[in-house]
Amino acid sequence: MTTHTDSQHHVHHRDPSAVAPEHVRRITRYLPGKPIGELAREFGLDERDIVKLASNENPRGPSAAVRAAVAAATEELCRYPDGNGFALKAALAARYAVDPDQIVLGNGSNDILELVTQAFLQPGDHVVYSRHAFAVYPLATQARGGVGVEVATVDLGHDLPAMRRAITPATRIVFVANPNNPTGTWLPPATLEAFIASVPEDTLIVLDEAYDEYLAPEQQSPSAAWVARYPNLIVSRTFSKAYGLAALRMGYGVMHAKVADMLNRVRQPFNVNALAQAAAVAALSDMAYVAESRALNDRGMRQMEEGLQALGVGYTPSHGNFLLVKVGDGGRVYQRLLEQGVIVRPVANYALPEHLRVTVGLAEENRRFLAALEAALAR
Numbered sequence: 001m002t003t004h005t006d007s008q009h010h011v012h013h014r015d016p017s018a019v020a021p022e023h024v025r026r027i028t029r030y031l032p033g034k035p036i037g038e039l040a041r042e043f044g045l046d047e048r049d050i051v052k053l054a055s056n057e058n059p060r061g062p063s064a065a066v067r068a069a070v071a072a073a074t075e076e077l078c079r080y081p082d083g084n085g086f087a088l089k090a091a092l093a094a095r096y097a098v099d100p101d102q103i104v105l106g107n108g109s110n111d112i113l114e115l116v117t118q119a120f121l122q123p124g125d126h127v128v129y130s131r132h133a134f135a136v137y138p139l140a141t142q143a144r145g146g147v148g149v150e151v152a153t154v155d156l157g158h159d160l161p162a163m164r165r166a167i168t169p170a171t172r173i174v175f176v177a178n179p180n181n182p183t184g185t186w187l188p189p190a191t192l193e194a195f196i197a198s199v200p201e202d203t204l205i206v207l208d209e210a211y212d213e214y215l216a217p218e219q220q221s222p223s224a225a226w227v228a229r230y231p232n233l234i235v236s237r238t239f240s241k242a243y244g245l246a247a248l249r250m251g252y253g254v255m256h257a258k259v260a261d262m263l264n265r266v267r268q269p270f271n272v273n274a275l276a277q278a279a280a281v282a283a284l285s286d287m288a289y290v291a292e293s294r295a296l297n298d299r300g301m302r303q304m305e306e307g308l309q310a311l312g313v314g315y316t317p318s319h320g321n322f323l324l325v326k327v328g329d330g331g332r333v334y335q336r337l338l339e340q341g342v343i344v345r346p347v348a349n350y351a352l353p354e355h356l357r358v359t360v361g362l363a364e365e366n367r368r369f370l371a372a373l374e375a376a377l378a379r
């Protein structure tokens with residue numbers, strides 16, 4: 001008969017997470033915006049009284065045509081989705097004048113960012129990105145054992161000359177967000193293209209244009225057309241923001257067909273669900289709705305800027321559907337807004353502890369935020 005020794009006992013209770021790779025154990029998790037239901041539970045509030053301006057969602061949601069397409073697609077819930085996304089890739093290929101095999105669909109554009117690192121990074125490879133840029137770049141890098149190289153900003157925006165200098169033979173990927181989240185800063189097309197042209201061919205450039213649809217047309221880069229000239233360019237786009245489909249998780253990348261082939265080898269065979277594909281196809285045929293959303297955002301942005309100016313609160317001029325607002329103690333003001341049923345986004349994890357990121361909502365939501373901010377700052 002065996003007896004349990006102290007050491008066996010000890011082994012049995014050892015922390016099983018200790019066997020995870022060091023680079024995984026060092027990861028700090030992504031902090032999402034607080035869900036409405038969670039705030040309602042915590043503060044005993046009515047969900048209908050809560051204003052969420054925390055995740056840069058389109059406050060209008062999708063169009064009626066898109067909702068109808070999703071409802072129709074529920075007839076086929078027992079079927080696997082089209083793993084090659086034929087209809088959606090055809091629509092996107094026509095939109096951007098590229099081949100369907102240059103498009104990779106993602107479970108959100110977050111998936112595209114992950115797939116690039118999954119397909120191209122080996123442990124120890126360098127990845128260059130800007131300080132105060134989207135949190136997923138360091139996360140996706142760390143998950144593969146890559147080495148993140150963070151480049152300081154100029155006026156909270158990407159410093160492209162410094163980013164170029166940070167690229168070495170060890171650099172496999174450089175991430176550029178335009179406009180950037182959470183700062184709202186923007187790079188003009190000519191500046192951006194000069195940077196892309198300067199990057200060595202064996203470094204992939206991921207141009208993350210999650211907020212492109214919120215730019216005025218003359219500010220939008222012809223980035224998909226650049227792919228023909230720069231085979232190391234990957235353009236990442238999403239249906240989560242201006243298209244109002246964040247819940248469905250639908251993004252895509254436009255890239256060289258051989259780069260797309262690598263991403264398709266490592267992605268899940270059915271990474272994009274059928275409802276998301278149906279919604280995206282319908283959304284692409286209703287660009288007037290996106291234009292209306294941009295116009296609404298422009299009006300809301302002016303309302304926010306005027307309101308903040310009236311309160312004497314500083315902000316960074318933004319090219320997205322959100323604003324980086326300087327409030328002093330971000331954590332404290334965030335809490336005081338929560339108490340009033342207003343959810344915004346603290347950005348201390350972006351090394352911006354004095355700021356909050358606030359999404360531009362409907363006029364009434366913006367008004368609620370501005371009134372709550374005034375009260376929060378008065379205390």
Ligand SMILES: *Cc1c(COP(=O)(O)O)cnc(C)c1O
Pocket residue numbers: 056107108109110111134177180181208210237238239240246249250251
């Ligand atoms: C919101 C966002 C994304 C991705 O969102 P998905 O919902 O995964 O498409 C990507 N990049 C930036 C900069 C974003 O703000």
